Amino acid sequence: MGIYEQILQFVLTGLTIGAIYALVALGFNIIHNATGIVNFVQCEFVTLGGMMMYTYYSLLGIPLILSFFLSMATIILLGALIERGPIRAARSKAIIVLVFITIGLSSTIRGTALLAWGPDNVPLPSFSGENVIRILGAAILPQHLWIFGITVGVVIFLQYFFHRTLIGKAMRATAVNRKAASLMGISVNRMVLLSFAMSGGIGAVGGMIIAPITTSSYDTGIMLALKGFSAAILGGYGNNAGAVAGGLILGVLESLGAGLISSKFKNAFAFLILLLVLFFKPTGLLGYGESERV
Amino acid sequence: MLNIDLINTYYGQIHALKDLSLHIEKEEIVALIGSNGAGKSTLLNTVSGVTPPRTGSIRFNKTEISRRSPEKIVAQGIVHVPEGRQLFGPLTVFENLELGAFLRFSRESRKDIEKDLRYVMELFPILKERREQKAGTLSGGEQQMLSIGRAIMGRPQLMLLDEPSLGLAPLVVIEIFNVIRKLQEDRTTILLVEQNARAALRIADRAYVLETGRITMEGNAKVLIEDEGVKKAYLGNDYREKRRRL
Ligand SMILES: Nc1ncnc2c1ncn2[C@@H]1O[C@H](COP(=O)(O)OP(=O)(O)O)[C@@H](O)[C@H]1O
Numbered sequence A: 001m002g003i004y005e006q007i008l009q010f011v012l013t014g015l016t017i018g019a020i021y022a023l024v025a026l027g028f029n030i031i032h033n034a035t036g037i038v039n040f041v042q043c044e045f046v047t048l049g050g051m052m053m054y055t056y057y058s059l060l061g062i063p064l065i066l067s068f069f070l071s072m073a074t075i076i077l078l079g080a081l082i083e084r085g086p087i088r089a090a091r092s093k094a095i096i097v098l099v100f101i102t103i104g105l106s107s108t109i110r111g112t113a114l115l116a117w118g119p120d121n122v123p124l125p126s127f128s129g130e131n132v133i134r135i136l137g138a139a140i141l142p143q144h145l146w147i148f149g150i151t152v153g154v155v156i157f158l159q160y161f162f163h164r165t166l167i168g169k170a171m172r173a174t175a176v177n178r179k180a181a182s183l184m185g186i187s188v189n190r191m192v193l194l195s196f197a198m199s200g201g202i203g204a205v206g207g208m209i210i211a212p213i214t215t216s217s218y219d220t221g222i223m224l225a226l227k228g229f230s231a232a233i234l235g236g237y238g239n240n241a242g243a244v245a246g247g248l249i250l251g252v253l254e255s256l257g258a259g260l261i262s263s264k265f266k267n268a269f270a271f272l273i274l275l276l277v278l279f280f281k282p283t284g285l286l287g288y289g290e291s292e293r294v
Numbered sequence B: 001m002l003n004i005d006l007i008n009t010y011y012g013q014i015h016a017l018k019d020l021s022l023h024i025e026k027e028e029i030v031a032l033i034g035s036n037g038a039g040k041s042t043l044l045n046t047v048s049g050v051t052p053p054r055t056g057s058i059r060f061n062k063t064e065i066s067r068r069s070p071e072k073i074v075a076q077g078i079v080h081v082p083e084g085r086q087l088f089g090p091l092t093v094f095e096n097l098e099l100g101a102f103l104r105f106s107r108e109s110r111k112d113i114e115k116d117l118r119y120v121m122e123l124f125p126i127l128k129e130r131r132e133q134k135a136g137t138l139s140g141g142e143q144q145m146l147s148i149g150r151a152i153m154g155r156p157q158l159m160l161l162d163e164p165s166l167g168l169a170p171l172v173v174i175e176i177f178n179v180i181r182k183l184q185e186d187r188t189t190i191l192l193v194e195q196n197a198r199a200a201l202r203i204a205d206r207a208y209v210l211e212t213g214r215i216t217m218e219g220n221a222k223v224l225i226e227d228e229g230v231k232k233a234y235l236g237n238d239y240r241e242k243r244r245r246l
């Protein structure tokens, strides 16, 4: 394999993993825009996506497609319950208090996952076989195409949702100005609930589509969420276009760095890039999103 | 239509409204005047549910609303145009107007809502030109028009207006006050808070004077505008001078 084929190979795999970072980053953004907080449970949304898929499909023998949507629904429900329970019940709505609640929930859920599924990595089958596809000398798996296609689908859906539907516009309005939104009759609580449910669903999708490539365990979400968080900051926290750009850039640079320099430093690359961007352009590549800075 | 009875509103320890009572009848314009910090905005926030009163009662069409959330109060037909416009800056003019009708989409036909959109654009033709522009890019006067237009989209029975003339050029102020009069002709009841007391008293039917959280005077607007005390405190050169310094 020549150097150009190799580079193409790294770029393609980088884009795939970057697509996952983008999904996770979008999950972070949606909750941030609705509430102003960083939601640590995003890690578990990703983890549980993979683990629920494993449970429904491998343990319970439910067909793949059905398992996919069942896992997604389960995590959407979990997201909604987290908002409806601890987040809404919190006496103090201070950002720092809510963030600590999500940190607590995150470790609780991770611990429960360890008890439920054990410490080992579990495999998940690819959505449509393992036959390698050749593109200009590079090789990719059908699962890579799934990852890409589903991510594009999610991004298009979100774009449509936030810009073409009344509820989506109401969510953006709430992010910009909560007081004014409630004066329009928009229920802020309901928008926050929706944001947790959506982030849950999107995180779960990320976890499910990557699992056939990386396998899945009770804590796979942590590293993915950390990278996704970096991607969100890289693109401009709260900015959805930035999340997608940040995710893809991070994925590609990381993959090139690991392939061409050394894979030992793969994770270090991501954070180095992040530090550089924060140093030279603290608002991220595309600037902050629309929401008011809290 | 609106009956406020002995309400007390606090910000922590600060007692902002003290045993305040007032009433507004259907299709009236009622002006509320008072100097900076008197509690005018607090009163509007208290009616719209943003800062609920600690004690006292607020009845709207005979229903007690003082313990309801802002969302529920909007649904009852009271729309608040807050101080400082409070637009959704990154959203377009059109989206802002649409969100003004947020609660109506589930109850009414799209056609009725579009009719009101046209009505608002007739009242403020500039908004039609700017409909795809982000609200944050509008001038101060245009923003105030959008803020009022957005409130009209909610089809309120009662509109609470907080200092709509603040910081605007005289010609724009005239345009805004003409619209307020037009809203009254179209049967909207209005509670108008103003530091521009002269303009407010001219279009109002009745008025209240608020000083440090208490109503100190009330009556027919035409009578109050001639009242020596009011003239001295809110209409005279002294007052204009005071405002300039603020
Ligand atoms: N969010 C708040 N927190 C604490 N005190 C406030 C707040 N808003 C207003 N106040 C106080 O309440 C009083 C009335 O304020 P306000 O209703 O804004 O007056 P006005 O609108 O007549 O200028 C003032 O003394 C002001 O300092």
Ligand SMILES: [Mg+2]
Pocket (backbone or CB within 6 Å): B040, B041, B042, B083
């Ligand atoms: Mg005020």
